[in-house]
Amino acid sequence: MAPNAHPDAERTPELPLLITSPVDVGRLIRELEQIDESLLQLGLRTGGQEVKMPKTSRLMDQTIELNDLNLLKPGDRSALKQFLIIVRQTAPVLHVSFGADPSVVFAEKLMTWLRQEIHPFTLITIGLQPNMGGGCIVRTTNHEFDFSLRRHFDEKKNLLIEQLAAAEQAA
């Protein structure tokens, strides 16, 4: 599953941990298209006319840095765009619901585990269920995995009933 399992083979692009959702991928694709458009206009303009280069986002910076790309090269841009489109189309998307909005650090740790253990291009969409308490609920394409505190309580219900019965008998 590791992206660099075979050093001799053609290097497989990677997704930075900050790119977590399909929205982020779409945003990168649009940004890349803007860069393409800017560089195209830069090539078409004659001298004396100023062309503003678009500023790259942090996500884009991490992406090109991680994959050792040069966006001034049309080939790299094309390859990155192709890669992002493939990712958007084929990457497994998990919907994860939490009781509260997760922090960036938390999301990074979670993405690290998911991309190491599940799939290198795993994307997630984050939802909020304030009444869930602790834990999370993970929905894949065909299945839902309930890791919430409520499910945990439900599983341990008999234990609580036994404790209540014991307390009642003791009383």
Added chain:
Amino acid sequence: MTIWWLVLILAALGSVGVAFIWVAVRVGNIGAKARPGSNPDETIQDRADHDVEHIFDADFREELRNRGRLHFEKIIGENAMFLQQDLRLTTSQLNEYMKTEITAKLTEEFDKYEQSIMDAKQLAIDSIQKTNVAIDEQRELMSQEVQKQIVLEKQEMAKRFEANMADIINHYVLAAVGNQIDLSDQLEYILGELEANKQAIIEDINSGA
């Protein structure tokens, strides 16, 4: 008793009258034998009439009448006295009898009345006892029904509590320490759960939509 006395007195008066008549006849017969030459039948008859008139003159008859009246009054008085005594005795006996009878009758009526009251009282007591028994039975039934309903309600509440226990505890935990639960603290638990279900997640992803 009074009638017999009256009859006896009348019989005595009659005997006295007959004796006088017989004496007069005997005296007349003797006079006729003393005057020979006249009609004996006429003479005797005349003499008898004369002697009767002579003996039983108006004074004598008045005397006899007075005596008879006095005797009669005496007898009447005595009889009246006896009658009064009898009447008093009878009245006394009648009073005693009436008193006894009335007392007996009243006693009997009072006994009946008392018996009726006792019967009515017993009937009322029986009725009250039956009512009390019925009320006790109804109360017992109602108590049992209420107990049954309470047990059912308790069981239903326990069932609902057991069915929604996870939600209740979850709600309680959220309300009690919800603000203190940080996702970072749960990372280990979440990763553990993901690790436990990793194979299922991979299979589901690989199987595709």
